[in-house]
Amino acid sequence: MGRTLTYPKKSLNTVKRYAHRATYDVKAIHSIINDSRVLHVSFSPGPEDLFPTTIPMIGQMGSFEYPSADLGEPLDCYIHGYVSARLANLARSSEQGLPVCISASKVDGLVLSLTPFNHSYNYRSAVLHGYAQLVTDDEEKLWALKLITDSVVPTRWDNSRTPPDKGEIAATSILKVKIVAGSGKIRDGGASDEKKDYGNEEVVTRVWTGVVPVYEVLGDPIPNPDNKVEAVPEYIKSYVDEYGKQSQQYALGAVGAKLPEEEQH
Amino acid sequence: MGRTLTYPKKSLNTVKRYAHRATYDVKAIHSIINDSRVLHVSFSPGPEDLFPTTIPMIGQMGSFEYPSADLGEPLDCYIHGYVSARLANLARSSEQGLPVCISASKVDGLVLSLTPFNHSYNYRSAVLHGYAQLVTDDEEKLWALKLITDSVVPTRWDNSRTPPDKGEIAATSILKVKIVAGSGKIRDGGASDEKKDYGNEEVVTRVWTGVVPVYEVLGDPIPNPDNKVEAVPEYIKSYVDEYGKQSQQYALGAVGAKLPEEEQH
Numbered sequence: 001m002g003r004t005l006t007y008p009k010k011s012l013n014t015v016k017r018y019a020h021r022a023t024y025d026v027k028a029i030h031s032i033i034n035d036s037r038v039l040h041v042s043f044s045p046g047p048e049d050l051f052p053t054t055i056p057m058i059g060q061m062g063s064f065e066y067p068s069a070d071l072g073e074p075l076d077c078y079i080h081g082y083v084s085a086r087l088a089n090l091a092r093s094s095e096q097g098l099p100v101c102i103s104a105s106k107v108d109g110l111v112l113s114l115t116p117f118n119h120s121y122n123y124r125s126a127v128l129h130g131y132a133q134l135v136t137d138d139e140e141k142l143w144a145l146k147l148i149t150d151s152v153v154p155t156r157w158d159n160s161r162t163p164p165d166k167g168e169i170a171a172t173s174i175l176k177v178k179i180v181a182g183s184g185k186i187r188d189g190g191a192s193d194e195k196k197d198y199g200n201e202e203v204v205t206r207v208w209t210g211v212v213p214v215y216e217v218l219g220d221p222i223p224n225p226d227n228k229v230e231a232v233p234e235y236i237k238s239y240v241d242e243y244g245k246q247s248q249q250y251a252l253g254a255v256g257a258k259l260p261e262e263e264q265h
Numbered sequence: 266m267g268r269t270l271t272y273p274k275k276s277l278n279t280v281k282r283y284a285h286r287a288t289y290d291v292k293a294i295h296s297i298i299n300d301s302r303v304l305h306v307s308f309s310p311g312p313e314d315l316f317p318t319t320i321p322m323i324g325q326m327g328s329f330e331y332p333s334a335d336l337g338e339p340l341d342c343y344i345h346g347y348v349s350a351r352l353a354n355l356a357r358s359s360e361q362g363l364p365v366c367i368s369a370s371k372v373d374g375l376v377l378s379l380t381p382f383n384h385s386y387n388y389r390s391a392v393l394h395g396y397a398q399l400v401t402d403d404e405e406k407l408w409a410l411k412l413i414t415d416s417v418v419p420t421r422w423d424n425s426r427t428p429p430d431k432g433e434i435a436a437t438s439i440l441k442v443k444i445v446a447g448s449g450k451i452r453d454g455g456a457s458d459e460k461k462d463y464g465n466e467e468v469v470t471r472v473w474t475g476v477v478p479v480y481e482v483l484g485d486p487i488p489n490p491d492n493k494v495e496a497v498p499e500y501i502k503s504y505v506d507e508y509g510k511q512s513q514q515y516a517l518g519a520v521g522a523k524l525p526e527e528e529q530h
Contacts, residue, residue: 037372037386037479042307042317051394052307052317054368058386103319107302110483112501115426116414117433121302121323129316149381153477161380161468168382190489198491203426208498210488212418212505214302218375219478219513222520224455226463229473236377240477248484255487 005072007182021185027072029184030061032126034071034151036104039079041175043100043132045086052101057081057175059102060151064140076176077102077128078135078144083173088134091175097131100177108251110212113191114203120191122211122254126184130177144174155235188254213251217244270337272447286450292337294449295326297391299336299416301369304344306440308365308397310351317366322346322440324367325412329405341441342367342393343400343409348438353399356440362396365442373516375477378456379468385456387476387519391449395442409439420500453519478516482509 005026023029033039042054059079063069079102083091091098109122135141145164146157164172191209198204218240221232249259270291288294298304307319324344328334344367348356356363374387400406410429411422429437456474463469483505486497514524 038370038388038390040305040307040319040368040370042305042319042366044309044317047312050364052309052364052366054305054307054319054366054392056368056370056388056390099315099317101307101317101319103305103321105303105305105321110417112418112421112425115429115433116410116422117429117437119414119417119421119425123303123321125303125321127319145381149384152375152384153377156377156384157381160377160384160472161462161465164380164382168380172382190487197426200426204491204493206494207425208486208488208494208501209492210486212486212501213484214481215484216479216481219480219516221473221475221477222455222517222522223473223475226469227474228469229471233473236473236477251484252487257487 005074010181021187023184023186024182025072025184026074026182027070028186029126029128029182030071030075032106032124032184033059033061033077033102033104033128035124036106036126038104039077040103041079041081041100041132042103043087043090043098045090055081055087058148058151060147062144062147064143067143074179076178077130078147079132079175079177080145080148080173083134083175088173091132091134097133097178100130100132102128102130102177107214108188108254109214111187111189111191112212113209114193114197114207118191118193120187122188122214122251124184124186126182128177128179129181130179132175132177135174135176138169140176141169141172141174144176145169145172148174153236153239159233159235190255211255213248213255213257215244215247215251217247270339275446286452288449288451289447290337290449291339291447292335293451294391294393294447295336295340297371297389297449298324298326298342298367298369298393300389301371301391303369304342305368306344306346306365306397307368308352308355308363310355320346320352323413323416325416327409327412329408332408339444341443342395343412344397344440344442345410345413345437348399348440353438356397356399362398362443365395365397367393367395367442372479373453373519374479376452376456377477378474379458379462379472383456383458385452387453387479387516389449389451391447393442393444394446395444397440397442400439400441403434405441406434406437406439409441410434410437413439418501418504424498424500455520476520478513478520478522480509480512480516482512
């Protein structure tokens with residue numbers, strides 16, 4: 001497309017501090033959401049409730065109308081999880097849908113500076129605001145279920161017993177969130193300190209500074225006691241390997257470091 | 266103490282679905298919060314705002330009055346992160362504090378069943394509701410800063426340039442959340458399916474079922490270009506090793522599996 005879409009800055013999503021870490025780039029924000037295994041979905045149960053409520057859910061950005069849409073285009077957020085009767089009623093109660101805040105974050109490194117004041121994380125976080133509605137069209141529901149299932153393990157949908165039967169589809173709730181604002185924050189790099197500390201010989205010779213990479217890996221698949229497929233299928237094996245490698249690569253890349261194997265080439 | 270404290274069940278925190286996965290055990294809930302590198306803190310900016318806002322922050326449960334309190338006792342949640350002027354004003358605006366919802370979650374495994382409908386995660390999640398106030402007492406602030414810094418890397422406080430100077434203390438905001446309700450959810454075990462599927466020969470001989478463990482590890486520490494401490498200190502090295510091992514152990518333990526090394530003993 002040759003252009004980069006950004007979410008408009010509104011008071012709702014304007015990141016005020018560390019503006020150099022803020023991103024309004026649609027693709028970056030959507031990628032953070034899609035790479036997160038859990039989304040935290042917040043909503044206000046009602047005007048008489050003081051507290052917002054947050055529910056951990058699973059979700060993906062996508063477009064049912066334009067399934068081939070790129071991550072850098074305007075997309076809806078499809079989320080799945082426990083939709084209580086209360087939540088379902090709230091989502092139904094207005095034509096626009098229920099106002100929700102979706103957030104996701106991932107820590108990529110522990111940034112250890114000379115002083116606790118300058119300690120930080122390398123991280124990626126995204127926050128979306130939008131209106132949630134229950135998906136009622138069966139075709140759209142199926143499409144969203146495949147999108148979400150394949151985000152757990154790519155191609156898992158085709159490699160499991162599909163399609164779901166009518167009862168399963170009816171018993172599954174999917175929320176579609178029309179996004180009205182989004183923002184993200186990305187911190188990378190090493191530790192930074194002030195002159196009063198890095199100019200202090202006693203401090204710099206005593207305090208180790210640097211970054212401890214943090215990343216998520218997948219372990220060897222553990223078959224169910226009643227599993228009848230002898231070997232772990234290739235699509236699972238290669239996902240396990242690739243996921244760990246990419247995850248480590250990102251954490252190291254955030255500090256400008258590389259995987260040991262890469263350095264040998 | 267010989268007793269197990271539980272959070273009272275209120276409409277605010279009653280987990281309605283999968284009640285067998287729900288926990289109101291104070292120690293379990295506090296452990297999930299303390300083991301999470303990021304807490305998602307939600308609040309409603311004001312009565313005219315439709316959307317709650319969520320900010321990723323870092324925090325720990327603790328008691329300033331009784332610092333030796335066990336994780337199973339009533340504790341406050343001390344959180345640190347970007348406290349905007351708006352958030353600070355909201356926290357100051359009422360005597361009780363700002364109503365917030367704090368949530369944390371950790372995925373321990375991808376649970377792959379015969380049908381997408383029964384796919385799940387092994388996970389731990391916790392949700393707390395409480396009133397947030399800014400910590401104004403310098404001694405309490407210092408105490409909380411140490412608590413939070415040592416949650417990044419144990420003993421890091423004593424191993425960095427401390428105490429912070431007056432300017433640093435003044436520039437750091439800590440919120441103390443008095444908890445009024447809490448709940449948690451823990452899912453472990455393998456995949457489970459219905460008879461219509463595990464009795465179907467075509468399905469069971471084609472679809473692999475089981476759990477892919479998910480866990481977070483720490484990589485080899487990467488020194489800052491200007492770091493002057495030659496060797497990575499022992500307290501960092503041992504934390505890196507221990508963290509990965511415990512993390513893996515939990516993910517495997519959730520499926521009733523053990524670390525390879527353990528099996529040899």
